[in-house]
Structure formats: structure tokens, C-alpha cells
Amino acid sequence: MQSAAFAVSPSTPLLRSRSSIPKPNPRCRIISTFPAARQAVSLIRDGPGPIRSLSPRLGGWNAVSVSSLPSRPDLAVKATSVPESAGESSAKSNELVQTLQLGSLFGLWYLFNIYFNIYNKQVLKVFPNPLTITTCQFLVGTVLILFMWITNIYKSPKITSSQLVAILPLAMVHTLGNLFTNMSLGKVAVSFTHTIKAMEPFFSVLLSAMFLGEQPSIWVLFSLAPIVGGVALASMTEASFNWAGFWSAMASNLTFQSRNVLSKKVMVKKDESLDNINLFSIITIMSLFLLTPFTLFIEGVKFTPSYLQSAGLNINQIYLRSLIAGLCFHAYQQVSYMILSRVSPVTHSVGNCVKRVVVIVTSVLFFRTPVSPINSIGTGIALAGVFLYSRVKKIKPKTA
Structure with missing residues (x-):
């Protein structure tokens, strides 16, 4: 068996010598160590469609469905919306405080x-x-x-x-x-x-x-x-x-x-x-x-x-x-x-x-x-x- 470094990927089943393998981008190494970052990059790249992730392959990365990855609830990215009533309740609270202050001033004025x-x-x-x-x-x-x-x-x-x-x-x-x-x-x-x-x-x-x-x-x-x-x-x-x-x-x-x-x-x-x-x-x-x-x-x-x-x-x-x-x-x-x-x-x-x-x-x-x-x-x-x-x-x- 020839002594050569190789890697197997479903998309590239062939063997290549070390010299023919392109060096991965250093940024990709950093991203590969952070699954959450992979998801974010994929979301930005692929738009509002199904969230995708990146898997390593020879000389680059393959995009695979997130569903194929292990479940990690701690890394799930959730989008939360601010209720419209939050701003209204805050405005009403400020208005109530101002009304109470004004009423107190009128009371002091009379007193x-x-x-x-x-x-x-x-x-x-x-x-x-x-x-x-x-x-x-x-x-x-x-x-x-x-x-x-x-x-x-x-x-x-x-x-x-x-x-x-x-x-x-x-x-x-x-x-x-x-x-x-x-x-x-x-x-x-x-x-x-x-x-x-x-x-x-x-x-x-x-x-x-x-x-x-x-x-x-x-x-x-x-x-x-x-x-x-x-x-x-x-x-x-x-x-x-x-x-x-x-x-x-x-x-x-x-x-x-x-x-x-x-x-x-x-x-x-x-x-x-x-x-x-x-x-x-x-x-x-x-x-x-x-x-x-x-x-x-x-x-x-x-x-x-x-x-x-x-x-x-x-x-x-x-x-x-x-x-x-x-x-x-x-x-x-x-x-x-x-x-x-x-x-x-x-x-x-x-x-x-x-x-x-x-x-x-x-x-x-x-x-x-x-x-x-x-x-x-x-x-x-x-x-x-x-x-x-x-x-x-x-x-x-x-x-x-």
C-alpha cells in the first residue's frame, strides 16, 4: 500500500496524492470548528431557504442539509420578534408617570x-x-x-x-x-x-x-x-x-x-x-x-x-x-x-x-x-x- 495521505468523501471517491490536494482556506478551518458559525455563513449565503451547513471535502466544502447533522439544541438559531404591544405599553407607562407627576404638582400648588x-x-x-x-x-x-x-x-x-x-x-x-x-x-x-x-x-x-x-x-x-x-x-x-x-x-x-x-x-x-x-x-x-x-x-x-x-x-x-x-x-x-x-x-x-x-x-x-x-x-x-x-x-x- 502506497504511503500517501488521502481523504474520502461521498462526492469524490478517488484517491489523490498529497501534492494534488489544494490547501484549504485558513478561514474555513476556523469556521469548521464552530458549527454555529457554519450555520450562520450558510444562512447568509443561501438566503431564506432551508438552513444549510458546510461539511468538509477534498480541497473545499460540501453543503449538506442541517437535518443530516446531529441535533444540537444549544446551537439552534432562533429568530424572535418584538411584540407590537411592547412599544405601546411603554408609551402608556411613560404617559401615566407624567400624568401622576403633573397631578402631584397641581396638588402641591393648591396645598x-x-x-x-x-x-x-x-x-x-x-x-x-x-x-x-x-x-x-x-x-x-x-x-x-x-x-x-x-x-x-x-x-x-x-x-x-x-x-x-x-x-x-x-x-x-x-x-x-x-x-x-x-x-x-x-x-x-x-x-x-x-x-x-x-x-x-x-x-x-x-x-x-x-x-x-x-x-x-x-x-x-x-x-x-x-x-x-x-x-x-x-x-x-x-x-x-x-x-x-x-x-x-x-x-x-x-x-x-x-x-x-x-x-x-x-x-x-x-x-x-x-x-x-x-x-x-x-x-x-x-x-x-x-x-x-x-x-x-x-x-x-x-x-x-x-x-x-x-x-x-x-x-x-x-x-x-x-x-x-x-x-x-x-x-x-x-x-x-x-x-x-x-x-x-x-x-x-x-x-x-x-x-x-x-x-x-x-x-x-x-x-x-x-x-x-x-x-x-x-x-x-x-x-x-x-x-x-x-x-x-x-x-x-x-x-x-
């Missing part, structure tokens, strides 16, 4: 507002110094803002001198708006102050038409009628009515809506603009510096322990309630801007209307404010008008 009005009213009843109380609220807000900026809880803005000049009018009307609100809360019931403040849409339409050239639609004008009529009816039958409290609340409406109109003309260039939260933060700090000199000149330093003790007041109680009111004052406005960044202005306006209803009902129950049937009807009509206004506001007015 902080309720606590602010209750504790603020309790302090103003025994310490009728609205300038001092408002200054303390701006001080608490300023401390919170600086803490957030220093600790990078919220990124501090880069402010230029031109921006500060543009923001100054906003800070002035913001200061007056909060001062007039506290003056009204100190004179009349919380529920009546918020009933009068339901006339904010009236001043918004008036000032927008005067300074922005916005012509309101007929539906907006129609919604103002129940607001004005409801406030007038509630004022005629209000047990705690006095003109100082009434005009202070009206002045608060005027100044706050002036702030909203002015804010539309500030920060026109987008590259220099501030987000709502940082803009509110800058306004709060500027309001503190604007109001402090007037407070010291008009009311003096009356929030010291010695003065409160001489007035027969509970020092710890006054300080604690003032601190809670200041924290809630800043918190509810911050949350309000957070909500505004997530929803449309119309939705935010509807939420603000509901918030006013919640505050009025809560204050009436907490302070046991006497409310006549006609007063309740007037308040209800005014709030219904505010709700109607917020719904028809989505009809864009014509620009003059």
Missing part, C-alpha cells in the same frame, strides 16, 4: 396656596403691618433662591446689567401686587379677597388691549360679564366688606396683570432670555431690595422680639406662622411656574380658577366666615365667569 393664605391671615390679624410681612416673605424667598443657586439645585442665570434694567419694572409691579394683596387680606376675609381677585381677567383684557394692541374676541368679552356681575353681587352682601380691603384687592389685580403684560415685552431675544423660574427668582430678590427701605421708613423695625413681647403677642407663634407663610408663598409660585412649563397657558388658567375655588372654600371652613346665600351665588357666578374666560381664551385675538 401651598391654602397654607399661605391661612397662616398669612392669622399673622396679619394680630400684627397688622403688611409692609413688614411682605418684606419678610421676600426675605424668605431670597434665602431659598440663594440656597438653590449655591448648592446647584437649580442653575443660577447669567445676568447682564441691561437685563436687570429690563426686569426692574416687573419687580416694581410684582412688589406692589404682593403688598396690596397682604393689605387686602389684613382688612377683609380671605374668601372675599380672592373673590375680588377673580376680576384679574378683566384687567388682563383691558391692559392687553391698551398696551399690546390685542383685540379680544366676542366670546372673551361675553365671559367678562359674569365675572364683573358676580364680584359686584358678592361685594354688596359681604359681611367683612370695607373699602380699604376692596380697593387693595383691586389694586393687586391691576399691578399683577401689569406685570404679565410687561413680561411679554421683556427678554425679546431668545439667546438672552431667562426661564420662568429664574426670572421669578430675580424679581423676588429685586423686590426685597425695593421694599425694604420703604418698610423701615414707614413701619420701622417692628418684628423684633422686644416689640412683639411689648405688644402682648406670642413670639414663637408669630415667627413660626410667618416662616411657614413665607415658605409657602415662595413654594406655590415656584410650583406654578413648573406647571406652566409643562402645560398650555389655557390649562394653567383653568387650574388657577380651580385653585381659587379651593382656597375660598377652605378659608370659609377654617375661619368659619359667615356667608349669605346671595354672597355665595355672586362668588359662584364670578368663578364660573373666570372658568368660561379660561376656556374661550384659546381663541386667538386679532392683533391691531
